[in-house]
Amino acid sequence: MTKTTVLITGASAGIGATYAERFARRGHDLVLVARDKVRMEAAAARLSQETGVAVEVRAADLTSPEELAAIEARLRDDDRIGVLVNNAGAGLGGQFIEQSTDAITGLIALNTTSVARLASAVAPRLAARGEGAIINIGSVVGLAPEIGMSVYGATKAFVLFLSQGLALELGPKGVYVQAVLPAATRTELWGRAGADEATLPPMMEVGELVDAALVGFDRREAITIPPLHDGSLWDAFNVARQAMLPGFQTVDPAPRYTAA
Numbered sequence: 001m002t003k004t005t006v007l008i009t010g011a012s013a014g015i016g017a018t019y020a021e022r023f024a025r026r027g028h029d030l031v032l033v034a035r036d037k038v039r040m041e042a043a044a045a046r047l048s049q050e051t052g053v054a055v056e057v058r059a060a061d062l063t064s065p066e067e068l069a070a071i072e073a074r075l076r077d078d079d080r081i082g083v084l085v086n087n088a089g090a091g092l093g094g095q096f097i098e099q100s101t102d103a104i105t106g107l108i109a110l111n112t113t114s115v116a117r118l119a120s121a122v123a124p125r126l127a128a129r130g131e132g133a134i135i136n137i138g139s140v141v142g143l144a145p146e147i148g149m150s151v152y153g154a155t156k157a158f159v160l161f162l163s164q165g166l167a168l169e170l171g172p173k174g175v176y177v178q179a180v181l182p183a184a185t186r187t188e189l190w191g192r193a194g195a196d197e198a199t200l201p202p203m204m205e206v207g208e209l210v211d212a213a214l215v216g217f218d219r220r221e222a223i224t225i226p227p228l229h230d231g232s233l234w235d236a237f238n239v240a241r242q243a244m245l246p247g248f249q250t251v252d253p254a255p256r257y258t259a260a
Contacts, residue, residue: 004082005029012036014187015137016087017043018210029054033071035061062088062114063106072121084122086115087137096150104151111155116162123170130174136163140183167222176220180213183227
């Protein structure tokens with residue numbers, strides 16, 4: 001793929017800032033999107049000086065319909081942008097019954113609505129051009145309700161499903177879609193979600209996470225799970241899922257649901 005511009009959301013810190021660093025060192029111009037303009041401007045100045053790429057900063061709260069719409073317009077109209085990194089996201093502390101309805105709504109807006117809308121804004125243009133990429137940052141929590149992060153995990157399950165569906169639709173049109181599923185990674189998300197960082201278990205370093213995800217990107221993996229050492233487990237999970245598909249076409253209830 002040519003050295004197109006990369007737009008990265010949640011780019012002021014953590015995974016997003018690390019993606020910005022890595023893509024800049026690959027020679028890509030950047031558009032950085034997050035709420036913290038000051039922090040992004042500092043990173044932009046440093047990356048421009050060190051790598052020579054052009055870095056633009058766009059301050060935006062992606063839970064705001066108006067500010068989200070502005071980023072959507074940029075993705076629709078700027079032919080230079082060939083890669084979208086849908087990274088912006090947040091967590092939410094506490095159990096479901098302790099979380100306010102407004103907090104849940106805000107989490108869903110950021111973790112799912114903005115992801116879908118930004119992908120929707122850029123996908124038609126990339127498909128028409130026949131190249132480009134969308135990277136969606138999910139989480140292994142989207143596969144594991146047992147962890148107990150019900151709403152957060154549900155949003156990340158959405159990201160995984162959306163990515164898989166878009167890969168099927170857009171892949172034949174030349175657009176690569178990757179879902180990256182981190183496990184616990186050392187970022188600021190934990191503190192913002194209310195966790196006591198002193199009590200947190202060992203975590204993957206963010207640089208290692210992004211470097212692993214970019215190996216998957218270069219290999220054009222549909223699903224990249226950096227902490228999963230036994231890749232055959234994902235393969236077996238996917239085979240079992242696909243084995244159920246023919247059963248979904250039957251018109252009669254399974255015998256186990258027949259009344260005695």
